[in-house]
Amino acid sequence: MGEFELIESFFWRRPGQGPRRAVVGNGDDCAVIAPAPGMQLAVSTDTLVEGRHFLSTVDPRRLGHKALAVNLSDLAACGAQPLAFTLALTLPRVDATWLQAFAQGLLDLADEHECELIGGDTTAGPLAIGITVMGEVPVGQTLLRSGARAGDDIWVSGFPGEARLALEAFRGTLHPGLSGDAFDATRLAMEAPDPRVALGVGLRGVASAAVDVSDGLLGDLGHVLRRSGVGAMLALDTLPLSPWLAARPRAEQLDCILAGGDDYELVFTAPPARREAVAALGDTLGLVLSRIGRIEAEPGVRLHVSGLDGEGDATPVPNRWASFDHFRG
Structure with missing residues (x-):
């Protein structure tokens, strides 16, 4: 042929x-x-x-x-x-x-x-x-990475981390491994992700900035922070957990969610006044939208163990949670 x-x-x-x-x-x-x-x-x-x-x-x-x-x-x-x-x-x-x-x-x-x-x-x-x-x-309604402002909420769609969990199952690094249902579900997330087109369209006029999670939640959020000239606080206890990730050790959960990548969920920011609009959009689409932090004026990312109010000890960002890079040695 x-x-x-x-x-x-x-x-x-x-x-x-x-x-x-x-x-x-x-x-x-x-x-x-x-x-x-x-x-x-x-x-x-x-x-x-x-x-x-x-x-x-x-x-x-x-x-x-x-x-x-x-x-x-x-x-x-x-x-x-x-x-x-x-x-x-x-x-x-x-x-x-x-x-x-x-x-x-x-x-x-x-x-x-x-x-x-x-x-x-x-x-x-x-x-x-x-x-x-x-x-x-x-015209004038494109969502960009440069629109986040101090005080904005940070949101994420769906359940990031499942694709990375499936990848580690393929690599044989999980102990214990994944059961049949868990492997099938996470493999589907890795091999056939659902692009959040309807969510993106619905966020016009609601979100101040957005990015898709292809190289890891922290790394892709970092693109928004750099382009917007701001920083962020993330509350680790607000990160959404799928049933498959919820059954894994906490360190493994955070590795998958924050640095896994290949999720193709959306991370976006929106003013607090738009919380009801975001919640209504999630209900309309039947999509879980989780508020996981807020934008701050001080550059950098601060991870808190609990609470969207940022109370409690901050956790430093480990090097292993850096964004994926094809050419990094």
């Missing part, structure tokens, strides 16, 4: 298949898209490399889902509604069964979010997946 036959067999969307948002879709040298009047384009790119971002044993359907999900998560963090994406796929060989499952996972999620595949590239080489996603957001 050649390159163009591969594209037509697995990734070509015919009339009536999937969303049609582009003025000119795939099949020409360039796609042409136009955001609606009063909207701006939000654009993000991510690459997934076998052995670095995913295991060689991953179900290809889940891999297709995750490849797009991690990009949609970036749009969510900016409050953008998905519009379209391109796919650059590097393959060691053409495996029709693998490609069928990968494309199904990718395009099912694309259809769920009405995000059109409008072009890309295929080439031979070690397995790698590059996606550039485009979304639209009303």
Whole structure:
């Protein structure tokens, strides 16, 4: 099977298949898209490399889902509604069964979010997946990392840490290990995360800043703090625990939640006056939203064992909780 036959067999969307948002879709040298009047384009790119971002044993359907999900998560963090994406796929060989499952996972999620595949590239080489996603957001309503202010609450969606727990299970570092149900649930969190697009859109006009958790909660919150020129207090006893993490030793819980990464939950800040709006949004979406700290004027992060009021002894941030970095030695 050649390159163009591969594209037509697995990734070509015919009339009536999937969303049609582009003025000119795939099949020409360039796609042409136009955001609606009063909207701006939000654009993000991510690459997934076998052995670095995913295991060689991953179900290809889940891999297709995750490849797009991690990009949609970036749009969510900016409050953008998905519009379209391109796919650059590097393959060691053409495996029709693998490609069928990968494309199904990718395009099912694309259809769920009405995000059109409008072009890309295929080439031979070690397995790698590059996606550039485009979304639209009303002018002046983009959520940025630079908007946090002293006094704002810090919130996190869902249950960060499950993906890291699954990874450690694969590595064989957990003692005791995970049971069948716990392993299946955390593996799903790692391999097929749910991008919080509806939450991001709902946070327009509510949140002051936002970021998605890809490299660890502390590290990604740190991006907000640096861009906003502020610091933070986190109350460790307010961190949300899934049933699987709740059963683990406390040190393991904190390692997974604060430094695990690969969660694709949203960490966001909002003024205290918006607490009811945040709670209502969580209820509407059926999503757990946990208030875990507050923004402070003093730079740096202070961890408190208990209490959102910051009472009690502060805990220093261990080096092992540093944000993930592909090039750190």
